[in-house]
Amino acid sequence: MAHFYDQDLTRPKSFNFAVDVVDYWAAKTPPLQAMYWVSQDGKDCEDLSYAHFERQSHRIAVLLKETGVTSGEKVLMILPRLPAWWELAIACLRSGVVVCPATTLLVAKDIEFRCQRSQASVYVGDSSSVQKFLKIRASCPRVRTVIQVGGDPPQGVIELSAALEKAVPKDAIFRGPKPDMCSPALIYFTSGTTGHPKMVQHDHISYPLAHTITGKHWLRLSPGKLYWNLSEQGWAKAAWSFFGTWNCGASLFVHDDRQSFSPTRLLDILHQYPITTLCAPPTAYRQLVLGESQEYFRKKPPQALSHCSGAGEPLNGEVIRLWKDMSGMQICDGYGQTETILICGNFEGADIRPGSMGRPSPGVPLHVVDSKGEECSEGVEGDMAILVKSEEPDEGDFFGLFQGYLGPDGSLDKRVRTFVGSRHVAPKSWYLTGDRATRDKDGYFWFVGRADDVINSAGYRIGPFEVESTLKQHPAVVESAVVSSPDSSRGEVVKAFIVLTKQYVQRDANLLVKELQDFCKKNAAPYKYPRKIQFVDATFLPKTISGKIKRNELKRLEWTSSASKL
Incomplete structure (x- = not known):
């Protein structure tokens, strides 16, 4: 019987990603590689097959069941790029438990909001994110179970590997009912624009199966391909890679990188490992085509790399041209959302028109x-x-x-x-x-x-409301308006127009800017802090009759006045 990967994609009568994808590829001989994982320092590597994820997901699904977690309950998961993330995610999809991924950049206050809003009953994290959660656990009474991956867990916290070793045999099989394909499978949080982040709910088809289009047609994946996506696991883009790659029987390259982006480190990895396919945000490509990185690439080009794609923000036509000149490869730009699969892109056989998002994805x-x-x-x-x-x-x-x-x-x-x-x-x-x-x-x-006010800085989507809400907590701030501002490296960055309280008007402006930036880094996810701050009078902020600030006018002013200075 032909697999759905070999057919035109249509809605099936029944589907479960763990059973119909992971278990399907796990049954192949010889064993197919599902993941090549590399530790932070590069000293530890693991070559993991689909059979590995089949076994581990069964065991974890059994553990969750024995812990009292039932189908339909929600798991908030905040883990770095560790194999356990995928093992847990597959276990949840197999058993009908709803996965709610979030980024490791969140602070305790962000975690509290997501736990409360999602009504999660299980929290999963590494030692760092578990410590953040424990600070606010008292305000999240719905969370009954806390699971830690690695390290020495605090009292009342289950360490995953130890619990599996103690209570679940290696050949354990989850016997629960297969979840209905229209029941919820995943929830992702968006960036808030006029309010707090929204929860985007997907069923067992909308992301898992439909991302065959993403993997097959845009990423051009198939068994034997090794695909590297730079997105961290808390972002929906990582789900594009997860589902798109494994639907196609290809392998994920995962580097547990927890440092800020470095173009030379990226090139070192491309040189060292047989990565065939790369997806990076335009910000990364911009840095790769400039200065020393370009020289380094030309001297020692990656041997295995054959296909490049980009998404997360609009891709500049000049970057596409420079990358083609230096690598011989086109960057296939693509467009989609947390709410969708890839819905527009540059596909095989079609000319790439620099600056264009391409054409609609097949079937979209x-x-x-x-x-x-x-x-x-x-x-x-x-x-x-x-x-x-x-x-x-x-x-x-x-x-x-x-x-x-x-x-x-x-x-x-x-x-x-x-x-x-x-x-x-x-x-x-x-x-x-x-x-x-x-x-x-x-x-x-x-x-x-x-059409909205979301700021897209280096691939991170940032809602102005969240930054303004954080600034409001500082005693120096009467009110603020947050908009995007052009930036030669990141495309755009967060800028805050701030009206100061009387007590702070006379303070040294440079010191106050740093104080406010540090305050935002501490009280919100660090990537959200305003890289630019301008102190203004209250009369400077344009407002509607009802008193709402007109961000569009400020944004227009900022881009008009700042773009010429880049």
Whole structure:
């Protein structure tokens, strides 16, 4: 029987990623490599097969069941790039427990919010993130079980390896029922724009199976390929890699890198290991094509690397040109969201037009529409929208989309930013991505800008509301407005316009900037701190009649005045 990887992707009658993907590839002989893992210092390496993840996920699923964790309960998982992350994730998918990944950059306050909002009953982390959680455990009464990966666990915390060794045989099999494919499987947190981060809920098809499109057509993966994605496990981009790679029977290259990005370290790794496929944010490619990195690459180009892709922010056409000149390879840009699979990209056999996001992914009904839901003409700016449902008989429903946003009370909002428009006679329901674009006569999409205020700095999506809320906690701040500001290295960075309290107006400006930046790093995830700060009078901030700050005006002013200085 042909595997779904070899067929046109359609919605099956039943599907479970652990059973139909991991177990499928685990049964192959000779054994297929699923992961090549390298420790922080590069001294320890593990070559892990699909059979390894099949065995470990069964054992962990049994352990969770014996610990009292049942299908439908939520696990908030904050782990660095350790094999246990994938072992746990597969165990949850196998048993119907809902995985809620989060980044290791979060501080205790961020973790508290996510535990409370997700209503998680299990918390999983390494020794560092467990210590953060224990600071706020009293305010998270729903969390019954805390699991630590590695290290010496505090009292009342289960250490994963020790618990498996003690209580679960190596050949243990999880016997629970296979979860319904429409039941929740994963929840990711977005970056907040007008409020706190939203919870994006996916079922067992919307991410796991539909990402076959991402892996097969964009990343061009197949058994024998070794794929390296730079994203940390708390971000949805890592799920793109996880599901996209293993759907295709390829292998993940995982480096447990916990340092800030270094282009020379990246090149060293590409030289040392047989990585065939690389996905990096445009920020990384920008640094690789400049200065010493370019010289280093030309002297010793990677031998195995054959395909490069980029996503997370718009990719500059000049970077694509320079990378092609120095490596001989094109960067295949791609576009998608936490809410979706890859929905637009540059695919094999199609010309790459520098600056374009490419064309819609195979099977993805992506369009540019106006405010009435009518498709825009060529070259006319509109909203990027996916056709979710149509009453026309020749058009099916798109299933690579999330189920909805999960509310604080646990209810699911299925409206997912859709609206019903009309084209000709038949009504159509669109999902709006929140981004603006144009489409040329050949079907290529060209990014115009975000319809919301999210700041995309070096691939990190940062909500202004979160930064403003953190600044508000400092006694020097009366109010603030946070927008993006152009930056030659990161594309854009966080800038805060701050109105000071009377007590701080006379303080040394440089010292106060550092104090506020350090305060943000301590009280929010470090990547969110404002790299630029400007102190202003209250009258400087443009506001609506109701008193809301007009961020768009500040952003326009910032990009107009700052871009010329880069």
